[in-house]
Amino acid sequence: MTYNRDRNKRRKQLRRWGLFAATLAIALVINLPVITMILNSFRTTEEILTSSTIVPTNPSLVNYNYVSLNTSFWSYFANSIFVVGSATLLVIMAAALAGYALSRFRSRVITIYSRGLLLVQMFPLVLALIPLFILLRNLKLVNTPYSVILLYTVVGLPFATWMFKAFFDGIPRELEEAALIDGASRLRAFGLVVLPLAGPAMAAVSIFTFLFSYNEYLVATIFLRSKDLYTIPVGIASFMQQFETDWGSLMAAATMAMVPTFVMFLFVQKYMMYGAVGSGVKG
Template identity: 35%
Template sequence: MSAPAISRTPPAQHEAPPARVPRKRSASAAATSLFLWGYAAIAVLPLLVMVVNSLRTTREMAADPLGLPADPNFASYSKAWVQASFGTFFTNSLLVTVSSVVLSTTVSLLAAYALARSRSRITSVIEAVFLSGLMLPVYLAILPVFYLLDGMGLVDSKIGLILVYAALSVPFSVFVLTSFFRQLPEELEEAARIDGAGSIRMFWNIMLPLVRPAIATVIVFRFVPIWNDFFYPLVLLRSRENYTLPVGLTTFFGEYQTDWPTLFAGLVIATLPLVILFLVATRQIVAGLTAGMSK
């Protein structure tokens, strides 16, 4: 008799049922998402009203303040840019803000890298000096700053305003960038030195790309307050052709207080760079703020 055939088919394996998300957790996530979307809608609504009203006429706004434009008209933008000197204010703000941020970020990168890699005892003293700039209200220094710039002949000068903003931005930038440089392993620099890379090449080609999220965070967090600052331009600038947007808006509102479409067009022009900046740098900002939270 032949032996019975032995089945070589492996026993069926029972697949584990998919894990179910607890109802409490899913409900909490849905409530959180709903709250965030509602908050976003509330935050965006004034911007939409501002843009829509800039495309309407004064008569339409008087009849229906929250209505839609019957015939969208971009003439208010041309009027705000040319007749109201908004183009000059915008150019001055862009020049002052970009120059200040670039200058302060460049200086802060070099200082932060040196502080993060130095082993000297004086490093802690220098770092404490930088941190002290975050503890003192910047507006308390307006008199010394004014007399200093007056002695240098830089009052009513965009160069003087750029230097002031750059100096005020350095403490915060150094504080943020130093913490990022300290998180980078020193083995990267040792490997670069073995390959024959010099200090400048190592800093430019290796260190800077690794701290890109921190650089984006510093740029955004310094660009916004400088762009919106009203105090220092009001004190340090005297001629209309040197006014930045916040100071220019005061004269703008006085001259065009009854021309609502032009006022809204000016506000849209003043807000647009900030919106573009956040849209472009959002991913880098999130990466910079969350760096170091997980290993």
């Protein structure tokens, strides 16, 4: 009996580690493009082209030095931070208000608005960009960061609104009602009672907005025409042409560009796990 149970337990243990090894192998193969990119960024282009190993034999920071000192990488990075930071701030302000309305009030207009958000998410960006380019050019906003900030704000809105709505749904109404009875206006009740509790929702929304806007390429490449306004994705895309044969520098630049994305992702990965379809699709 005990012998059998032990053997069963051992077999189960063995199976779990076998699964672990298999999964790890699959994960390595799937991530091979990223892994080779990171590893290659630590060796010179000549070495990349001649070497027959995946792991660098004598790692160096030559490429990172080059990208840091001889290209506009850090100016692109500063542009990205300005655009992404402004868009995130605007998304939080607009989406917190709208999410609160969706969470606390019921009416036909609100239902239509909520369903409309779903359509907005499906709107082909290219279609919006044609008239907006002409409009914003007439307003002298093309080739300024403001055009890009405006677009990122709107693209981020639907998802952020749903996140806030879901969060406010979890806050008991009694809290605001107590404030209303004490004579506070609805806006004060929201701003002073509900909003201070929404820290976690704000953190999640900011990180998701960050991830989207920091990674975005199409809008930025259309609206940002001069080099000194480029954000990271447009900058890297220009490196792709410029450094066509300098793989080392290109991979170092791409690896550097990926770091903020990766850090932010680690903060929100648990939200992504459970909310992917739930919060993204359901209004």
